[in-house]
Amino acid sequence: MNIDNITTPRAPRCWVVLDLESAVLDDAAHKRYQAMERWVPSADKPSRRGYLRSEDPLTCPRWIFQTVTSASAMVLIEHIDGGADVLAFETFSAPDLDERGVVAGLLKLLGDAPPNAELASYAGSAHDIPMLVLAACRLGLTIPPRWRWMAYNCGDPKRHFDFARHVTGGLRMNLVHMAEIAAALDIPAKISVPAAAVAKLIKAGRWHDVVEAVEGDVITLALLLARWRKLSDVDADPVIVEDRILRRVVELRPGRGYVATLEAHRHRRFSAQYASAANDAKTLAPWLDQDAA
Secondary structure, eight states: OOOTTTTSSOOOOOEEEEEEEEEEOOOHHHHHHHHTOOOOSSSOOOSSSTTTTTTTTTTOGGGGOOOOEEEEEEEEEEOOSEEEEHHHEEEEEETTTTTTHHHHHHHHHHHHOOEEEEHHHESGGHHHHHHHHHHHHHTTTTOOGGGGGGTTTTTTTTTTHHHHHHHHHTTTTTOOOOHHHHHHOOOOOOSSSOGGHHHHHHHHHHHHHHHHHHHHHHHHHHHHHHHHHHOOOOTOOOOHHHHHHHHHHHOOOOOOOOHHHHHHHHHHHHHHHHHHHHHHHHHGGGGGGOOOO
């Protein structure tokens, strides 16, 4: 029987907070599927019995035909005092990179991450990881050794913190949007554009907006993770960690449109802390307000 040595300090945990965006940009593969099914267009009825026209995979390409256009990842490492810092914040996106460049860049970041790094996502088991794995397979790319578990059901709880699953009790509660959780916890989310607009922005080639959207989701998830850590780490102060993350993001992305909102959020948090501290001082040490004799 192996017993952990409780006198040996645990190595600081590390997370790669991930989000990616995709859309159907090339219908060549979907046309191959239509040909395999001997599909004949029909304007007056669904192609397959039991499907609404908008749900028919013969007329509406499903996720397997999407192109990964943008990906962003933040590498977070915790301190033994409960804090956490941003080691890296990288974004790979069109128009500078094609799908191969986006996926290869993300895989390299994963390979370069600290040995004990875990993945953090929001519903990544049902979207980001399958999209990444399928794209790598299609492009003939190899997943770094420590991350190959993603190709096998992508559900390793020791290596993947899927916030959507944890916050819903393993999906026993109804799945909710990340923005709903963020709103409940007073964390900024969807600052640049709503989630439903991203696919249209991709098809319109509005890459600056797409990049801000994918980075914004990573920032929000990092702040959610900072809050969640407090549940199991008494030393973790989510307010301090949140401020460190936001301060670092502002330093790394000074020209982004979401920076003003993040700065305003930081200022509001600081003002609330200052007011609380002043009230505590007044209650616990009222003599501080008295003039010195």
